[in-house]
Amino acid sequence: MDLSRLASIPLFADLNEKQSQVLASILNEKSADPGSVIFKQGERAFSCFFIISGQLHVTVKGEANQPTRKVATLGPGEMVGELALVDGGLRSATCKAGDEQVTLAELKRDDFEYILNAGNSFAFRLLDTISVGLVTRLRDTSRKLMMVVNAEG
Amino acid sequence: MASEHLQFLRSLPRFKRFIDAELDAIASCIGPAKPIASGEHLFDRGDPSDGAYIIKDGLLNVVIPLGETRSRRVARLGPGLMVGELCLIESEARSLRVIAAEPSEVLCINKEKFAALKASGDVSAYKLIHNITLTVCDRLRSTNLQIQDFGTDKSAGTTEDKVEQKKKNAWGQLVALFTR
Numbered sequence: 001m002d003l004s005r006l007a008s009i010p011l012f013a014d015l016n017e018k019q020s021q022v023l024a025s026i027l028n029e030k031s032a033d034p035g036s037v038i039f040k041q042g043e044r045a046f047s048c049f050f051i052i053s054g055q056l057h058v059t060v061k062g063e064a065n066q067p068t069r070k071v072a073t074l075g076p077g078e079m080v081g082e083l084a085l086v087d088g089g090l091r092s093a094t095c096k097a098g099d100e101q102v103t104l105a106e107l108k109r110d111d112f113e114y115i116l117n118a119g120n121s122f123a124f125r126l127l128d129t130i131s132v133g134l135v136t137r138l139r140d141t142s143r144k145l146m147m148v149v150n151a152e153g
Numbered sequence: 154m155a156s157e158h159l160q161f162l163r164s165l166p167r168f169k170r171f172i173d174a175e176l177d178a179i180a181s182c183i184g185p186a187k188p189i190a191s192g193e194h195l196f197d198r199g200d201p202s203d204g205a206y207i208i209k210d211g212l213l214n215v216v217i218p219l220g221e222t223r224s225r226r227v228a229r230l231g232p233g234l235m236v237g238e239l240c241l242i243e244s245e246a247r248s249l250r251v252i253a254a255e256p257s258e259v260l261c262i263n264k265e266k267f268a269a270l271k272a273s274g275d276v277s278a279y280k281l282i283h284n285i286t287l288t289v290c291d292r293l294r295s296t297n298l299q300i301q302d303f304g305t306d307k308s309a310g311t312t313e314d315k316v317e318q319k320k321k322n323a324w325g326q327l328v329a330l331f332t333r
């Protein structure tokens with residue numbers, strides 16, 4: 001795909017020509033109609049998406065009798081699906097396009113692992129971003145749980 | 154020093170996709186093996202993080218301190234497993250206590266040395282980060298569904314039973330989190 005469309009995303013800034021070429025060859029541009037489903041919770045998944053334009057709504061099914069909850073609205077420059085990019089597991093949320101047309105860049109897990117093992121600095125940068133984000137989420141989670149168990153009793 | 158650890162690292166599932174040169178690079182971040190006496194703390198909640206520990210020998214208890222005097226074990230880790238590894242990704246004070254359940258020996262991947270390896274763009278550092286991130290994903294997925302209900306369950310906390318249930322549930326999730 002044409003990388004100039006990603007130029008406003010910091011993750012993609014300052015790449016050298018070789019790295020840009022590699023990325024251009026492995027990223028797929030995707031377009032989604034307003035309201036359409038990008039992926040569904042529980043689906044097997046092997047990629048993540050960078051938002052070029054438009055908005056995405058992320059929802060998670062509630063447990064048992066709990067209703068579906070909206071967990072995030074994401075816009076240009078943001079990323080979705082990073083858990084699956086790392087572990088190739090199931091989608092942990094459902095993601096739908098907002099009220100306008102959405103343009104995305106898709107990165108597949110195999111390609112990510114390939115450029116990571118090849119020492120591509122974009123892959124390093126992406127992994128840094130993802131890993132710090134996931135560690136922060138994990139720590140928030142365990143902090144919440146510890147607050148519950150530390151409550152009087 | 155490095156070569157002494159090479160053989161051991163090579164035997165661990167976590168490093169099975171590392172070639173020798175990469176293992177060498179990781180081993181260069183590791184100092185001499187550190188013995189811990191039974192009952193001794195490897196680290197305690199609030200301690201500054203110095204690195205990721207790999208258990209070479211023995212058994213370690215991962216414990217959540219509860220107030221001043223009580224604590225509860227959430228995991229027991231044996232040879233080959235890693236503990237305290239999140240600090241290689243983002244450093245923060247320790248949130249748990251780790252105590253030797255028997256005389257043990259650990260290797261420490263020094264945080265600063267690892268950061269320098271990473272800054273040099275060495276692929277082995279990123280392979281390890283990828284590897285640790287995989288565990289983080291696994292842990293997140295173990296709690297993903299249940300955790301959200303803590304924030305939204307408006308009925309919780311109204312009766313003692315519910316508080317107890319919530320606490321029990323939280324313990325279950327913490328155990329799931331730390332045994333991975």
